[in-house]
Each structure stands twice: as structure tokens, then as C-alpha cells.
Amino acid sequence: MLQVSELSAGYGRVPVLFDISLDVDEGDVVALVGSNGAGKTTLLRAMSGMLPPSGGTVVLDGKDITRLASEQIVRLGIAHVPEGRRLFPGLTVEENLLAGAYHRSDGDVRRDFDRVLDMFPRLRERLRQVAGSMSGGEQQMCAIARGLMSRPRLLMVDELSMGLAPNLVDLFLDRLKAIAADGIAVLVVDQDVDAALRAARHGYVMSTGHITAQGSSEQLLADPAVRDAYMGVG
Numbered sequence: 001m002l003q004v005s006e007l008s009a010g011y012g013r014v015p016v017l018f019d020i021s022l023d024v025d026e027g028d029v030v031a032l033v034g035s036n037g038a039g040k041t042t043l044l045r046a047m048s049g050m051l052p053p054s055g056g057t058v059v060l061d062g063k064d065i066t067r068l069a070s071e072q073i074v075r076l077g078i079a080h081v082p083e084g085r086r087l088f089p090g091l092t093v094e095e096n097l098l099a100g101a102y103h104r105s106d107g108d109v110r111r112d113f114d115r116v117l118d119m120f121p122r123l124r125e126r127l128r129q130v131a132g133s134m135s136g137g138e139q140q141m142c143a144i145a146r147g148l149m150s151r152p153r154l155l156m157v158d159e160l161s162m163g164l165a166p167n168l169v170d171l172f173l174d175r176l177k178a179i180a181a182d183g184i185a186v187l188v189v190d191q192d193v194d195a196a197l198r199a200a201r202h203g204y205v206m207s208t209g210h211i212t213a214q215g216s217s218e219q220l221l222a223d224p225a226v227r228d229a230y231m232g233v234g
Helices: 040-047 070-076 093-099 107-117 123-124 136-148 168-182 193-199 216-223 226-232
Strands: 001-013 014-024 029-033 053-061 078-081 155-160 185-190 202-207 210-216
Touching: 001 040, 014 040, 014 053, 014 078, 014 210, 029 040, 029 107, 029 168, 029 193, 029 210, 029 216, 040 155, 070 078, 093 107, 093 136, 107 136, 107 168, 107 216, 136 155, 136 168, 136 193, 155 168, 168 185, 168 193, 168 226, 185 193, 193 202, 193 216, 193 226, 202 216, 210 216
Parallel strands: 029 185, 029 202, 078 155, 155 185
Antiparallel strands: 001 014, 001 053, 202 210
């Protein structure tokens, strides 16, 4: 469904990504892992139209979206949950969720609203609460739910586990697998290599702007180089 081919990008004259290629299939969970500064966030920004690539292509369902604006990419079906959640802190949870559907004119917004609340029941209790006053875990629930309100084909979640307790990370990974089971592709980016790979079918490892390893999650989890570099075991 999504094909990224030889994508390069950077900031000004400073290159960050070097010929990145990856694929994501419909209804699949793919992990993009690596240490801080590897280029993972920059890659998602380039894929979602927030940062213009200097080379390569991003193709969604056979359509080249490489040079499209972020708003156009959202309309075509890519939702980006950014690092740090980036909610509208002064708006309520309900207002944040409805903001995720700002571009939609179909009649299923209310149905999708109820579905994301069923997925994250805590948000139903917080609908009138200002988003900036919630805990980190609740804000992550709201950010993912807001992304789903755009009715995406692909949901990209950047640094899922940042600032969260391990039990909450497990909860979110289970939710992402349920989202994929409904046919929505998921690209999860995280520094917690072990957790992300265990939730995914396929994975890519990034280091200094390059893809340094890829394969099934089982292959990567068993790779001594990956285990030694990112999981502290040989």
C-alpha cells in the first residue's frame, strides 16, 4: 500500500536521511526502530508532507504523494501522530478528536467518534476536560484517537512509548494491533526496540539516517547485532 523508495531529506544544507526505502502493507503493523537521533522522526515528517524530501519518492496506493502538502496527504489517507502528541492543549478532548475529522464531509464522523471512545474508554470520561491537563498516557490515547478520526489508510505513530510506564506501552501496542486487524496499516516508531518489534510483523532498524537492518520481527529480535546494540543483550 505504501512504498518509500530512496527517500532523502534534511534541514537546510544538513542531510539527515539517505536513500531510505520501506514498504507497509494494508492491515499490517510495521516497526521503525533505532536510537535517538537516528532520523526516525525526520522520516515520518518527510512522508507526511511536513518536510520536503530532497530525493526519492513516497507512493500511496500507486499515487506519488512525495511533493503534496500535508493537508492533501491527510485527505488521501495518512494520519501522523507526532512525537510528543502535539494536542491542542487548551481545547477539550472532544474538540481535539473532532479536529481530527476537520476535512471530512461524510456522515460517519459520529460513528467513528463512538468507535474511538470504545477503543479508549478513559477518553469518554474526559470529553469535557482540557487536553493539556491530562496525564501523558491519556494524552497519547487522545492523540491516537484523533489520528483515527481522519479515517486513515495508514496510521503513523512517532515515539509511542515516550514517557509512559511499561504497562501502558503494552496497552497501546495491543490497541495498534487491533487497529491493524480492522484493515488500517500501522507504522509505529519507537526507541523501545524490543516492545515495538514484538508488536509488529516486519521491522526496519535505522541508524544515522540509514536503514541498517530489516526483516521479519522474529529475524530482527534474534539478530545478535540488533540485540547487542538496542536491547543490551548479546
